[in-house]
Amino acid sequence: xxxxxxxxxxxxxxxxxxxxxxxxxxxxxxxxxxxxxxxxxxxxxxxxxxxxxxxxxxxxxxxxxxxxxxxxxxxxxxxxxxxxxxxxxxxxxx
Numbered sequence: 001x002x003x004x005x006x007x008x009x010x011x012x013x014x015x016x017x018x019x020x021x022x023x024x025x026x027x028x029x030x031x032x033x034x035x036x037x038x039x040x041x042x043x044x045x046x047x048x049x050x051x052x053x054x055x056x057x058x059x060x061x062x063x064x065x066x067x068x069x070x071x072x073x074x075x076x077x078x079x080x081x082x083x084x085x086x087x088x089x090x091x092x093x094x
Contacts, residue, residue: 055063 053060
C-alpha cells in the first residue's frame with residue numbers, strides 16, 4: 001500500500017477496510033466481464049403458465065372476474081368524480 005506522507009494524531013495504524021483490490025473506473029465506463037444474472041440466459045418458460053398455477057378453471061375465472069370488477073369499480077369512481085367536477089364547474093361558471 002502506498003504511503004502518502006500524512007500522519008494523523010488519532011490514527012492507530014489499524015486497517016478498517018482493505019482497498020488494495022479496488023481500481024479506478026475508466027473514463028469510457030468499461031466494466032470487467034462477470035456473470036450477471038440480468039444478462040444471463042433466460043430460463044425456459046412454460047408455454048401455458050396458468051395451467052401450473054394450482055387453481056382449477058372456476059377458481060381462475062373467479063380471480064379474473066374479481067380483478068376486473070375491482071378495476072371497473074376504481075374506474076367508475078374516477079368517472080363519477082370527473083362528472084361531479086364538471087357539474088360543479090358548470091354550476092359556478094354558467
